[in-house]
Amino acid sequence: MELTDNFRTLGEFIIDKQEDFQYSTGELSRLLSAIRLASKVVNREVNKAGIANIIGKVGNQNIQGEEQQKLDVMANEIFIEALSQREVVCGIASEESDHFIEIKCGTNAHLSKYVVLIDPLDGSSNIDVNVSVGTIFSIYRRVTEPGTPVTLADFLQKGVNQIAAGYVVYGSSTMIVYTTGNGVNGFTLDPSLGTFYLSHPDMTFSKKGKIYSINEGNYFKFPQGVKDYIKYCQKEEDDRPYTSRYIGSLVSDFHRNMIKGGIYIYPSTSQSPNGKLRLLYECNPMAFLAEQAGGKCTDGFNRILEIQPTELHQRVPFFCGSFEMVEKAEEFMRNAAEQE
Incomplete structure (x- = not known):
């Protein structure tokens, strides 16, 4: 990718758009930064899967009774670790885990206002045949009082209550696509620099496709x-x-x-x-x-x-x-x- 003044990094874009977000306190920026970091680590693992003995099934089933892939488990651990260390989420629910996880690390864990729901590696069965996979994430403000333990009610919210959502696609290029309720923007990873750049601003569906x-x-x-x-x-x-x-x-x-x-x-x-x-x-x-x-x-x-x-x-x-x-x-x- 040839860099020009028109290219903004994901970090710059998040900062520039903070005023568009009604709950702007800096916490959401830190949360999205954690997802950005985790996605780069998962991208690295996905790209070396064929030579690192991390393709195939792990031998366990998830809560849905589906065979877990090795990369399912790895991606789950990577995202939970990245999100837990920023002290901006009080709970995480993952498709790969039976129950939600209460985040207790750090002194401000219970004061956090956000919960994250995540599918760490969507389409993971395609890894073995080198087909694109992805990560999907959803962010809510908790409904219970900050300072108290997170509860199931914080996760069982209607989708209209989401404050941000997005996905990462690990394909011929790696992209993060997300929204905070003010349009959809896509960022492509420059692997030589390890930086996501705005490549698809204001993404839209055509009213009718083919x-x-x-x-x-x-x-x-x-x-x-x-x-x-x-x-x-x-x-x-x-x-x-x-x-x-x-x-x-x-x-x-x-x-x-x-x-x-x-x-x-x-x-x-x-x-x-x-x-x-x-x-x-x-x-x-x-x-x-x-x-x-x-x-x-x-x-x-x-x-x-x-x-x-x-x-x-x-x-x-x-x-x-x-x-x-x-x-x-x-x-x-x-x-x-x-x-x-």
């Missing part, structure tokens, strides 16, 4: 509304058929669709009636980003950000992307439901 992303191998398990929408996408009419693109890593699929225009769908199935994606670690942060980028995100009927969580590892169906594409998918879902 890509649909769904695991069509599960077609016969999908609700009728999803089947009808897939047929609509494939029909030669007007500006269709659309292009089918599915990586199997939410971060990568979402990132591509935001840049090129498209919809990502992970619906309920006959085997998983609530879908597979986690509301708190994946759907809420991606929904916040999508809406800030002019897109839309629902469970097929209801706005994702308005769903009240009832448990840490709750799953929901997920329709996310270009506004008009999501609305059309919802139309097919409603029509099918009315005919049942």
